[in-house]
Amino acid sequence: MPSYTPTSADRFTFGLWTVGNPGRDPFGEATRPALNAPYLVRKLAELGAYGVNLHDNDLVPIDASAAQRDAIVGDFKAALSDTGLVVPMATTNLFSDPAFKDGAFTSADARVRAYALHKTMHSMDLGAELGAQTYVLWGGREGTEVDAGGKLLDALAWFRDSLNYLAEYSEAQGYGYRFALEPKPNEPRADIFLPTVGSALGFIATLDQPDLFGLNPEFAHETMAGLSFPHAVAQAIDAGKLFHIDLNDQKMGRFDQDLRFGAENPKAAFFLVKLLEDTGYAGPKHFDAHALRTEDEAGVWAFARGCMRTYLILKEKAAQFAQDAEIQAAVAAYRVEDAELSALTGTFSPENATALKARTFDRAALGARGPGLEALDQLTIELLLGVR
Numbered sequence: 001m002p003s004y005t006p007t008s009a010d011r012f013t014f015g016l017w018t019v020g021n022p023g024r025d026p027f028g029e030a031t032r033p034a035l036n037a038p039y040l041v042r043k044l045a046e047l048g049a050y051g052v053n054l055h056d057n058d059l060v061p062i063d064a065s066a067a068q069r070d071a072i073v074g075d076f077k078a079a080l081s082d083t084g085l086v087v088p089m090a091t092t093n094l095f096s097d098p099a100f101k102d103g104a105f106t107s108a109d110a111r112v113r114a115y116a117l118h119k120t121m122h123s124m125d126l127g128a129e130l131g132a133q134t135y136v137l138w139g140g141r142e143g144t145e146v147d148a149g150g151k152l153l154d155a156l157a158w159f160r161d162s163l164n165y166l167a168e169y170s171e172a173q174g175y176g177y178r179f180a181l182e183p184k185p186n187e188p189r190a191d192i193f194l195p196t197v198g199s200a201l202g203f204i205a206t207l208d209q210p211d212l213f214g215l216n217p218e219f220a221h222e223t224m225a226g227l228s229f230p231h232a233v234a235q236a237i238d239a240g241k242l243f244h245i246d247l248n249d250q251k252m253g254r255f256d257q258d259l260r261f262g263a264e265n266p267k268a269a270f271f272l273v274k275l276l277e278d279t280g281y282a283g284p285k286h287f288d289a290h291a292l293r294t295e296d297e298a299g300v301w302a303f304a305r306g307c308m309r310t311y312l313i314l315k316e317k318a319a320q321f322a323q324d325a326e327i328q329a330a331v332a333a334y335r336v337e338d339a340e341l342s343a344l345t346g347t348f349s350p351e352n353a354t355a356l357k358a359r360t361f362d363r364a365a366l367g368a369r370g371p372g373l374e375a376l377d378q379l380t381i382e383l384l385l386g387v388r
């Protein structure tokens with residue numbers, strides 16, 4: 001029986017804000033005491049995690065003095081070097097402070113936009129000091145409840161200007177960050193700008209240095225939009241833009257739940273893991289989720305262990321899927337190849353187009369073919385349920 005115990009080679013990471021989540025929600029206070037960053041680092045290392053990610057203010061309070069900042073960062077670095085945990089990703093909190101209540105980079109107030117850039121550059125300095133290579137930008141407050149202010153096009157232009165500025169800052173400082181945009185359709189704003197992976201991909205193409213920008217898609221966020229996470233991730237991979245990934249789970253049509261990975265949609269989680277493993281995704285696998293509000297500290301570590309364990313179990317299932325002769329025969333039978341037609345459709349030429357137009361097709365036969373998906377899907381379910 002495999003132990004499904006992670007090691008740093010699995011590259012599992014957690015945000016300080018995930019395992020450090022004290023269980024506060026819009027209707028109720030914290031249900032668990034806050035745990036300090038060095039303690040979280042030591043616990044994550046014990047569990048076999050590879051790294052830890054942070055917002056500036058997860059570690060350093062927004063009103064800390066320079067001396068306080070240095071002491072806090074020093075203790076944190078000591079915990080990292082004691083445990084070998086790394087900080088592969090950093091980000092900025094541009095959503096908690098009231099200054100950002102109507103947006104950060106997309107605020108209608110030029111002073112707020114300037115403060116957002118100021119805060120992000122300081123946070124990028126901190127991330128670089130800790131060795132982060134990926135810089136996540138989640139625009140939680142970048143959106144609106146009402147559109148009467150008329151800023152929809154301006155907001156996109158302001159967002160673009162800010163991202164261009166930050167990319168130049170990163171290069172000028174020699175940080176070499178790769179920026180990962182994290183889309184979300186709503187919450188905390190009614191409508192967040194760049195709400196899905198597809199929207200972010202379209203926007204990246206309009207930036208001055210598009211190669212520096214990619215995606216940090218999150219399972220829960222695409223699910224909240226009623227979309228398939230494996231499909232979104234496939235599109236990011238196809239575009240060469242899967243820079244980072246936020247794994248968790250979510251019931252469709254609910255508030256942002258950030259459930260334990262695989263807790264709600266294990267079949268979608270399976271196809272996601274299979275996609276990541278089949279395509280050789282080598283970046284960190286970040287669990288952006290938290291323990292249920294009902295839990296105490298033991299529940300937090302059960303949650304963290306569970307995220308990693310489920311990933312490893314699904315990875316093993318993906319390997320079984322690839323080795324299962326009956327499944328692979330069904331997968332192979334699903335596809336129909338036709339060399340003669342492919343020769344005509346592979347490359348356009350006036351001759352190929354003329355020849356293709358002249359062909360006749362047996363539509364009835366095409367429509368009558370059964371692709372075997374019911375049987376294949378049942379085999380998949382049986383494999384996931386452990387009876388194969």
Ligand code: GLT
Binds near residue numbers: 137
């Ligand atoms: C926040 C959000 C996440 C983002 C984080 C990065 S913070 O918890 O819900 O999805 O990834 O800013």
Ligand code: MN
Binds near residue numbers: 218258
């Ligand atoms: Mn989320």
Ligand code: MN
Binds near residue numbers: 138182218246288
């Ligand atoms: Mn996230």
